[in-house]
Amino acid sequence: MQSAPRTVGVGVDLGSSATTVSTRRSDDRPETRHYDRDDTDGPNVALAEAVRDAGQHASSVALTVPAAWKSTRRRAHAEAAANAGFDVAVLVTEPEAAARYLAEAEGAQPHPGGPLIVCGLGAGSCNVGVVRREGDRYRVEAAKSAEDLGGRAFDRLLLDHLAARHRAIDPEFWNRVADPAETALRTGLFAEVRRAREHLTEHPSTAVRLAAIGREVRLSREEADQCLTPAVLRIMALVEEVMLEARIGADERTALILVGGASRTPLIATVIRHHLGVQPVLPEFPELVLAEGAALAALARVEETAAAADTAPPERLRTSPGVLVTAMMVGIAIAAIVGAALMNRDPGDQGGADAVTDDIGIGSLPIEAETTEPVATTEPTTDPAPTPEPQEEDEGEASTVPDASPLDSASAASASAADVAAPSETEATDAAVPDVTGVSLADAKRTLAEAGFTNVSAQGERRTGADHDHCATTAQSPGGGKRAGYDDPITLSYVFVGNDDC
Numbered sequence: 001m002q003s004a005p006r007t008v009g010v011g012v013d014l015g016s017s018a019t020t021v022s023t024r025r026s027d028d029r030p031e032t033r034h035y036d037r038d039d040t041d042g043p044n045v046a047l048a049e050a051v052r053d054a055g056q057h058a059s060s061v062a063l064t065v066p067a068a069w070k071s072t073r074r075r076a077h078a079e080a081a082a083n084a085g086f087d088v089a090v091l092v093t094e095p096e097a098a099a100r101y102l103a104e105a106e107g108a109q110p111h112p113g114g115p116l117i118v119c120g121l122g123a124g125s126c127n128v129g130v131v132r133r134e135g136d137r138y139r140v141e142a143a144k145s146a147e148d149l150g151g152r153a154f155d156r157l158l159l160d161h162l163a164a165r166h167r168a169i170d171p172e173f174w175n176r177v178a179d180p181a182e183t184a185l186r187t188g189l190f191a192e193v194r195r196a197r198e199h200l201t202e203h204p205s206t207a208v209r210l211a212a213i214g215r216e217v218r219l220s221r222e223e224a225d226q227c228l229t230p231a232v233l234r235i236m237a238l239v240e241e242v243m244l245e246a247r248i249g250a251d252e253r254t255a256l257i258l259v260g261g262a263s264r265t266p267l268i269a270t271v272i273r274h275h276l277g278v279q280p281v282l283p284e285f286p287e288l289v290l291a292e293g294a295a296l297a298a299l300a301r302v303e304e305t306a307a308a309a310d311t312a313p314p315e316r317l318r319t320s321p322g323v324l325v326t327a328m329m330v331g332i333a334i335a336a337i338v339g340a341a342l343m344n345r346d347p348g349d350q351g352g353a354d355a356v357t358d359d360i361g362i363g364s365l366p367i368e369a370e371t372t373e374p375v376a377t378t379e380p381t382t383d384p385a386p387t388p389e390p391q392e393e394d395e396g397e398a399s400t401v402p403d404a405s406p407l408d409s410a411s412a413a414s415a416s417a418a419d420v421a422a423p424s425e426t427e428a429t430d431a432a433v434p435d436v437t438g439v440s441l442a443d444a445k446r447t448l449a450e451a452g453f454t455n456v457s458a459q460g461e462r463r464t465g466a467d468h469d470h471c472a473t474t475a476q477s478p479g480g481g482k483r484a485g486y487d488d489p490i491t492l493s494y495v496f497v498g499n500d501d502c
Contacts, residue, residue: 007302010061011097011294012086014077017123017151018261019084020288024295026303032288060089060501062298064290066120066127067093067143075463078497089499090301090470094120095129096138097293098259102281103133104296114253115141115246119239119272119280120290121262123151128238130246136300142245144238151262154228155193158219161227162193162208166217173213185212200224201264225267232271239272256280261287305442305501433490435480437473441494441502444473448490458492460500470495471502 013020022032063081065074078088095118102116113132120127129143163174176182177189192209196219199206205220239256248254256272258280269280283289434451436444441458448456463470475493478484496502 007299009295009297009299009302011092011291011296011298012061012063012081012088013291013294014063014081014084014086015122016125018287020291022288022291022295024292024299026299030292030295032292034287060298060302061086062090062092062097062294062301063088064094064097064294065091066125066145067095067129067131067140068127068145071469075497087499088497089501090298091497092294092297093129093131093140093143094118094127094259094290095131095140095143097290097297098257099131099133099138099293100296100300101283101289101293102255102257114255115243115248117239117243117254117256118259119235119256119263119268120259121150121235121265121268122260123262125150126235126238128235128242130242130248136304141247142242144242144245146234146238149231149235149238150260151194151197152190153231154197154262154265155190157227157231158197158224159189159193161223162217162219169215169217170213173210176212188212197224198261198264201266221266228265228267232265232267235268236271236275240275254278257289258282259286259289430483430485430488433476433478433480433482433484435476436492437476437480439473440469440471441473441492442471444476444492444494452486453484453488453490455487456490456492458494458502460494460496460502462500463495463497470497 007026009024011020011022011024017036019035020032021035022030024030063078063086065077069077074091078091081088095116098118098120099116113134115130115132118127118129118131124147126146126149127143128145130141132139132141159177163177167174176185180186188211192211196206196208200219200221203221205218207216208219209216243254254276256276256278258268263282263286269282272278272280431452433453434447436447439447441460445456445458448454471494473492473494477491478488484490494502
């Protein structure tokens with residue numbers, strides 16, 4: 001017997017200098033791999049293995065994006081991921097990914113409802129956001145980005161410091177370093193400065209090798225801090241701007257997490273602690289945080305989709321008014337025949353109502369009563385029914401004349417039934433259709449079902465430039481606010497990125 005595919009979430013952090021792929025299965029630890037930009041095949045292999053192991057239909061791929069990015073840049077980022085071999089199902093903002101990681105992997109759940117500041121410092125940019133958790137949802141309240149802050153900017157500052165301090169060693173060498181045309185020389189030297197900067201995160205000093213001239217120069221952490229202080233203060237200013245925009249109160253319990261490889265720089269945590277009075281959370285591997293958080297988001301999406309399918313509200317069945325009228329009239333006809341039988345009984349009969357019911361059980365009703373045509377909702381005619389000719393009585397019995405004939409009773413009963421069974425003018429058979437454009441397809445269907453509209457169909461198309469998120473409802477027919485019958489068809493249109501798992 002073949003086992004069902006295991007549910008797996010795949011998180012992808014497509015950075016400017018490296019790509020991180022993390023796979024997360026239910027109740028398992030994540031498997032995360034970090035690839036440099038030069039390794040173009042590694043990320044594709046990692047994703048292929050994750051999907052193959054879990055089963056393609058049980059997987060969801062989430063791609064992280066800075067929260068400050070607009071839809072145009074998000075689409076371009078998703079297209080870049082698709083070109084790299086990642087069939088993205090959902091985009092996850094970096095603050096949400098970091099918050100999910102903090103709650104799950106670190107076990108350091110922030111104060112419920114309290115703000116979490118996420119400061120992401122990668123190779124090419126600094127992205128700061130404020131996110132709050134509301135149940136199982138994460139809401140980003142503010143976000144800002146700086147494209148000229150990051151690890152590369154740090155390396156340029158450090159290289160400028162080394163060139164100014166050690167220029168006398170070999171002026172011609174430093175002139176070549178300053179020349180943009182010296183691509184190979186500059187690339188190798190920047191890689192060495194980056195290694196030295198990362199080494200200083202755990203050591204007080206390090207050696208910087210100048211391979212082109214066979215020399216080494218020393219660089220201390222104190223020197224590095226002096227060089228990087230202006231850039232770190234700009235990061236702090238960005239954090240304060242985001243906090244102000246998110247209206248974080250002075251008395252609110254605030255947490256802050258550092259993510260991205262460049263956030264290891266000790267000076268960053270020192271400055272934040274000094275300015276905010278908050279001890280930042282610095283994970284052991286900050287460069288893996290976003291991918292692992294995105295994997296958690298992807299896994300949650302798979303589980304939410306499965307739960308929604310299991311708990312989908314059943315379609316509401318509505319009875320047609322015509323059926324109600326017909327059923328009511330059949331019941332009235334039965335009552336009229338019973339009444340007629342009671343009126344024709346001998347007054348001395350002591351059998352009672354129970355005896356009558358036994359004598360004219362349902363099985364003995366005239367066939368005509370079962371094949372009565374549907375009753376119109378117009379008022380019944382008032383022409384008097386013909387009076388039946390009197391029947392001869394047996395000798396010795398008194399002649400009994402009822403006050404009304406059975407047909408008269410049936411006619412009166414029919415008239416009363418028509419008045420009672422006709423639909424009320426205030427009975428709701430239609431309603432205004434809710435406006436569900438802009439929300440997710442699942443939320444749109446849920447809103448319509450709660451309003452009583454269950455005949456809903458959806459048509460999806462791959463995103464081709466419209467400014468909408470994955471699975472967003474873009475149009476509906478009838479439009480929001482228009483009245484429609486509860487059983488009338490409603491058509492929704494939506495867009496999707498990558499796989500259509502909406």
